[in-house]
Amino acid sequence: MNLCVALEGVSKVYPAGNSATGDLMNAMGGHAPQAGLPSGKLAVDQVTLTLKEGERLGIVGRNGAGKSTLLHMIAGISDPSSGEIRINGKVTSIMTLGVGLRDDLTGRENIYVDGEIQGKSRAEVDTVIDQVIEFSELGKFIEYPVRTYSTGMKARLAFSMITHIDPEILIIDEALSVGDATFSAKATARILEICAKGKIVILVSHGMQSVRDICNRCIYLKDGRVVMDGTPEVVTKAYINEVRGEDEAALMARFAAHVGNRSAVSGYEIDTPVMLSGDGHDHSVRIEAVQTLKVRVRGAIPLANSEAICRIRIVRLDDLLLFQQDFETGAFGEGDGAFGVELEFAPLPLAPAIYRLDVELHDRPVTGTSACAVSSAIFEVYSLSPPAGGKPMLYYPVRAGASPA
Numbered sequence: 001m002n003l004c005v006a007l008e009g010v011s012k013v014y015p016a017g018n019s020a021t022g023d024l025m026n027a028m029g030g031h032a033p034q035a036g037l038p039s040g041k042l043a044v045d046q047v048t049l050t051l052k053e054g055e056r057l058g059i060v061g062r063n064g065a066g067k068s069t070l071l072h073m074i075a076g077i078s079d080p081s082s083g084e085i086r087i088n089g090k091v092t093s094i095m096t097l098g099v100g101l102r103d104d105l106t107g108r109e110n111i112y113v114d115g116e117i118q119g120k121s122r123a124e125v126d127t128v129i130d131q132v133i134e135f136s137e138l139g140k141f142i143e144y145p146v147r148t149y150s151t152g153m154k155a156r157l158a159f160s161m162i163t164h165i166d167p168e169i170l171i172i173d174e175a176l177s178v179g180d181a182t183f184s185a186k187a188t189a190r191i192l193e194i195c196a197k198g199k200i201v202i203l204v205s206h207g208m209q210s211v212r213d214i215c216n217r218c219i220y221l222k223d224g225r226v227v228m229d230g231t232p233e234v235v236t237k238a239y240i241n242e243v244r245g246e247d248e249a250a251l252m253a254r255f256a257a258h259v260g261n262r263s264a265v266s267g268y269e270i271d272t273p274v275m276l277s278g279d280g281h282d283h284s285v286r287i288e289a290v291q292t293l294k295v296r297v298r299g300a301i302p303l304a305n306s307e308a309i310c311r312i313r314i315v316r317l318d319d320l321l322l323f324q325q326d327f328e329t330g331a332f333g334e335g336d337g338a339f340g341v342e343l344e345f346a347p348l349p350l351a352p353a354i355y356r357l358d359v360e361l362h363d364r365p366v367t368g369t370s371a372c373a374v375s376s377a378i379f380e381v382y383s384l385s386p387p388a389g390g391k392p393m394l395y396y397p398v399r400a401g402a403s404p405a
């Protein structure tokens, strides 16, 4: 028998109101319902695809693109709303590793139960059980109830069980992201072994490297549609570039909204903060890592308030708070309601990336989050000797040149 998976115009619509997320996604850009399809969330849209023996398909796409829905239909867990799925061969699916395990049974007992579900006799399971246990690296834990296992241990057991039953068509959803790096490498090698025997594998993963390592074909799913079908190298590269472009634009837009000086209460003002290196030069835009940095803040508070607080924060582009300190403005008062605060980092303990400096004025020691005045600036920390592996993309939404407002 020639193993084969064939999808012809397969669509899936989740009825409206089935999930809050589904409704929201729909409202934010779901497609208009196709003729003959019920209204609701169109999760998979007219997918036509044929997989032959020896093909290892990776499916990539953003959250909510329809990857799991597509896999569930191929695995027979749910039916398409329209279209046809033909399958030659026995489908074995690992949807979420460890979910099918019985918590009250030991690891060993679970292997027998799973064998029975797969149609194996106890004697047949006996011939592979030692290999399964060895592969799982669970040691003595194999005799303990599964409820005592960590998520990673459950994943190892489930993966070991599944790959020792010679699946014909193996469907894996994110399985390889579970477990430690060593086991994940072993799991990848095991899948390659299965593939070498000419089987069909369908893998959904957010790990582009897993897709490149395991698959020889890849589709990019976007809003339920196949927008690209090609080699894993080409498709994953195109996907990463597109996602990165969208993420960078979204992140910069988010940050840009925070940049500038704003005064919410009259009398409270902050000038754009100045950043100085150890030699006194202005480095407000680009600062070299591991150098001394001074932050100089100037502004005004009402003369009558000696309790005002100036809060300085440094936030990384992904919103991670890295530094926060409150200063009494009164103690630094320069008369006429003007205040000045200076802060020195010697050296600056920030890795190369894009950051935001927030300065807030509060009329008294901070109790809530509302400030009387705020000033924010974006800056880049760079290194003349960047670590191997390139720049972390999330932290680099723009090239050098972002300037404080």
Ligand SMILES: Nc1ncnc2c1ncn2[C@@H]1O[C@H](COP(=O)(O)OP(=O)(O)OP(=O)(O)O)[C@@H](O)[C@H]1O
Residues within 6 Å of the ligand: 014, 015, 018, 019, 021, 022, 023, 025, 041, 042, 043, 061, 062, 063, 064, 065, 066, 067, 068, 069, 070
């Ligand atoms: N049971 C359901 N009822 C209603 N809508 C659903 C249901 N399951 C999924 N959806 C919606 O269908 C769309 C596709 O979901 P799906 O889980 O297939 O995407 P995915 O690509 O696997 O996402 P992720 O990468 O986050 O797992 C999403 O908009 C999701 O909200």
